[in-house]
Amino acid sequence: MASEKINVLEEANFNDTVNNAKTPVLVDFWADWCGPCKMIAPVVEEVAEEYEGRMKVAKLNVDENGSVAANYSVVSIPTLIVFKDGSEAERIVGYRSKKELKAILDKYI
Template sequence: MSDTVLHATDADFDQLVLQSDVPVLVDFWAPWCGPCRMIAPALDQLASEYAGKAKVVKIDVDQNPRTAMQYKVRSIPMLLVFKGGQIHGQQIGAVGKAQLAQLLDKAL
């Protein structure tokens, strides 16, 4: 696991994501989700490549149901890009690293 990918909880989501001064790609995931595990290496790479320009944050929907409900997460992986505390982009389902990078680039 890359130490550049941050792990949010219901308690620190606002601070890590909504109050961030750079765009944040949030991965709503669960350990039992195959497609979630499939995109994890791409997220690790993006976290390193975008260090200083954007953040990558993962939030386990089973451990943090309040945040998952707040953003109406119905299927995972669900990826949201936040900029200035607002949702700036969305991707549902596993996609390649290039598509995730595109999502982040739009917010930069």
């Protein structure tokens, strides 16, 4: 599933991971049954490789961690949220190409 460059988040480690990160954090909110989530997964993995050391990349399964998704009002997936200094900086809903995603992420590194 996720490469070793991608952190797997759940309710127990979400706040620690996002709030204590020294770099911006991109969190991919996804589910197994979501077609567009499967389409963007390889893009997220490539970004995790390319941005290693400059941005932390993580995934959160919304079916297994519904309360976290609810806390951030995630109603459509895939939703990617960029956190900077523990706060939401930008939200991307739906599939984006690697070029589009990198253009957004580059603003935060």
